[in-house]
Amino acid sequence: MLILRCPYCGVDAEETDLAPGGEAHLTRHGPGSDDAEFRDYLFQRRNPRGVHFERWRHAFGCGKWFHAARCTQTLEVFGTYSAQCSEPPEEIMTAIRTRRPDWEMPA
Amino acid sequence: MSSRLATGGRRIDRSKRLSFSFNGTKLTGFEGDTLASALLANGQDLVGRSFKYHRPRGIVAAGAEEPNALVALGQGDRMEPNQRATITELFDGLSARSQNHWPSLQFDIGAINARLSRFLPAGFYYKTFMQPRAAWKHLFEPVIRKSAGLGPAPTQGDPDRYEYFYAHTDVLVAGGGIAGLAAARAAAEAGARVLLVEQDSRFGGRSATDGVVIDGTDAEAWVAEQVAALSAMPNVDLRLRTMAAGVYDHGYVTLYERAGDRDPGAAPVRHRLWRVRAGRTVTATGAIERPISFAGNDRPGVMLASAVRDYIDLYAVSPGDRTVVVTATDDGYRTALAVRDAGLDVPAVLDTRPDPKGPLVDAVRARGIRVEAGRGIAKVRGTRRVTGVDICAQAGEGAVIEHVPCECVAMAGGWSPVVHLWSHCGGKLLWDETAHHFRPDPDRPPTGADGQGFAVTAGTASGPMDTGAALADAVEAGHRAAKALGHDKGAPRIPQADGTADGPPAAVWMMPHGAGPELRGKAFLDFQNDVKVSDVQLAAQEGYQSVEHTKRYTTLGMATDQGKLSNINGLAILSDSLGAPIPEVGTTTFRPPYTPISLGAVAGEARGSLFKPVRRTPIHDWHADAGAVWEPVGDWRRPYCYPKDEESHRDAVNREITATRSGVGLLDASTLGKIIVSGPDAAAFLDLTYTNMMSSLKVGRCRYGLMCTENGFLFDDGVVVRLSEDSFLCHTTSGGSDRVHAWMEEWLQTEWWDLKVWTSNVTEQFGQIAIVGPKARSVLERLGGMDLSAEALPFMAMAEGTLGGIGVRIFRISFSGELSYEIAVPAGRARALWDMLLAEGAADGITPYGTEALHVMRAEKGYIMIGDETDGTVIPQDLNLGWAVSKKKSDFIGKRAMERSALTDPDRKQLVGLETEDPALVLPDGAHAVSGQTNRFGQQETLGHVTSTYWSPTLNRSIAMALVSGGSRRMGETLDFSLEDGRIAKARVVDPVFLDKDGERQNV
Amino acid sequence: MSEAVTALAGATYEGAVTVADGGLTGMVQLRADLADAAVATAVKAATGADLPDRRRISAAKEQRLLWMSPDELLILTDHGAAPDLVKRLSTELTGQHALVLDLSDARSRIRLSGQGVREVLAKGAPVDLAPGRFEPGEVRRTRIGQIAAAFWLLSETEAEVICFRSVAPFLFDWLSTAARPGSLPGHFR
Structure with a gap:
């Protein structure tokens, strides 16, 4: 059972205090998007064995959504960060590369 | 036969006699006994029948690893099957029964299976019961279930209490033997918070029994000294009868505390499940002795060598007058010495090794005990218990050299570290070629959130079986665990143990080696x-x-x-x-819990009235007093109807509807979700979250709104009220408020974070009371305080003021088609307002109504209900609600999805009304309209299904709504609906608005 | 005019720890960016108290300010004082992007008292409640069993819990069960 630090209230929250929100950094495709883009936005999700970016909500705590970068295989957590960004911040990328030198950000 | 020795017994208090029963026979034991030691002391060495062959079985071990001595403990609602007698502490009045036999333990019909054993090989079930398929369920399984298996499940509810406890610690030490104590002390003295748990009722493990001497003192004194020192430290908690059950991700460990097993019925807590987060977990779980595989090794009287000396030393129990020790290790000789020290006979030590030597071997020889090198057991003699062994050469095929009569056989096959906790969360193992066991690989521990190993092994659990090395390992483990968490006060001192290490054991997997x-x-x-x-x-x-x-x-x-x-x-x-090779074959996965834990502990407090939260409205107690029939709506309890005296539910519902439509009714609508959306961008945000245009709503007015998912599917609805230019009150469905509020926050926090909007879920701040019916206005006017005339408060308008002296907000909205006011009132005064309305309306026959009347009245008006007319695949257009989907807005959640071809298909199921040909017939909920054709699977082709169906007392006939393929084109058609009994009911497709199509009733 | 009532109607349970209805409580919610200095100034002007630090409680006179999230404050005061506080806050925050609501009836307050309040809470909350790890002055939002709640210590022997009104009777029963005599594990010392 995971523990993730909520970047908003600073609590090391255990999984029972959190609600999962699936893959992070999806781009919303609304009116005007073509069928393929819209399909991918709605349904296509990565399921990597290794480094992954996810959305979580501190549901029983401060109520805030946040992002987490972690390894789905070892459950190592590289860091949590603000929900208000479209890509992982540099310090998170550095933390990942330190621990997983061979990892590359998927396109 | 086993018996109690006249003297000794480290754990028992002979001054305290305890009486207990086994299979109805009254027996006695002493304080400090386990059920197993007390049974042996009473000569009861047959304790059960085996799972498959129903062979007589006795006690093999003295601890948690016991496979045979499983008993049903307690009676009636406190009966627990499959309890291990070896870890059951005896208490006065304990009652136990053996399992898996019929009619009795001594004479068991099922034992015929043993004679048939050659017909019951591995995979027997898979091979034998494959065909015919139906026979498995009706014939084979019931018979097998009766004859195979463990104890019966209790049939009554468990009256005891169970609970959780959340604890956080730097270092959790699992195991309170000398290694656990040494590790805990090292960690605690470094300054770490330490929680040490021991599954047994005493600390020290087997050190005292094995005659360990540490720093010049005997183990018992050394252990007492450590326990005293640790108990005095404020950063340490030591707990007995508490087993580390499972190790999970990120340092999560469950502990199983058997807090009240010795006092069933009186203990405030039977079992407590500790949910621990530990920075580091030190597994000082010791080792378990391996049995040896020889013919008849399962006969009562064949025991682990370590268990034999446990029973002698701890409980003064003789396992039999004559004990043959069969060993692949030096350690077996300790048992020979213990047996002899107790004044009992050791006819022979059979050592599989060709040339046993060392201090223990010498000591045994010096006592005149016969040691046979290179020997093993060909076969155990005896049926219900051991009567002797046939000796053979270990290297051979089992030719009998000699028969030795005995009552007990002590097997010493070598020791294996207990690696379960280490392995639960991914710790890897190494095969030790010398000790012939798997031990934890310190380079591949389970890893935590920081990617570092979070488990450390200590003592014999690490691999080394001699005391000195184990102690050094444990101290180092405790120190390392604390240091990893930033606690370090220098290298701790390592206690010194007397004596030398045992010689290496032999690998004996089959006895004799060439057994046929x-x-x-x-x-x-x-x-x-x-x-x-x-x-x-x-x-x-x-x-x-x-x-x-x-x-x-x-x-x-x-x-x-x-x-x-x-x-x-x-x-x-x-x-x-x-x-x-063994490491290539590997081990099976070690899964938690280490030993079975009670279901009560897993459930914790969540049972009975605390099983699941129940939400109560501020008017709950009135409903209860009025005899309401309850309906769960989400976690809420709402009145379904209020039957009077002997009235049926249906009659009550009809009465409530008629009273409301002809006079005035009262509904507790407090469960409706209420969310404030406020800020300069509130209108823009609601334009994105609702399908409707909300920015055009005027202040003080109400609008019915729909919310869709990004998939275009309708998921919630409700009335939106504009409270001010930049503030809205959004009503949601009952039970939908948390979901909708979370949904809004998700979009605000993760997608449109540039919008200046605050939300607040104010559902619980307000009670909400709907007063409904032609006389509603006059009741409110008599209560006084606000102008509620049609001019001052027209349909779909909102007013704030005081009603009967209570500050309220009134919405003139209707879910029934009647003149209707929904009154929001601070929850603390909701009951007072309800009482006032009842009193004021008494003259008009004011009638409280429940959710069923609400449902019927809305269905009479063709209003949809989320969850009835919607199922997660329905779009607003399917429900004739296209008018509520803005065509002007460039974007809203679900807009893009609605452009997909599947969502614009004219053959989609659409909402229609249904009138059955027989007006008295109420269609079953969910009934399917069938075309008379069959599909390619040979099933009836369906055109749609009934979503809501009721008896309408207002129309004096049945009404229904349905989602039917191409529904709007089918007006006037008669459809066939299949009933459960196979009959077909005919119903005509009509407009779903059954009553007052022009809305005149509410327009007054 | 009728008086407001609590969901717990003054209920009390005396066990290893006493569990009691905390009574009518004024509760004012402020949603605003608490990092904004103008918000801090307005709150100070309206309440006399400084904004609490993250997860902390600040106080002035009869008011306690609970940090609920980076953009949410819950101010506890006398029940009758809440409407005026809403007005003062709204006035002070004029022109700011802020939402002020009187939510005095939305939540219930439960008081725990006696030796062992930490252990009663630790039966239901996945929180490190050890002395030194959770101290008076801190507020924690989490769950107790299955119920969303917030709690804080007033002293070693007193704690307060707030939860939504509709589940207050359920949580009261839960806490009373957790507080029954002889059931505390004696872990904290």
């Missing part, structure tokens, strides 16, 4: 599941290579003991049969 089929077929690997050496060999022969598959095929290592005794021996046999 006859002997192999009686040599048990897994006592609990009746798996023999021959079964594993057969599995290998039949092509099983994976250890996991072999486990499931043969049942080796399954059930309550999870192979604690059988694991290594079984693997060795399998690897030998496959011709592959």
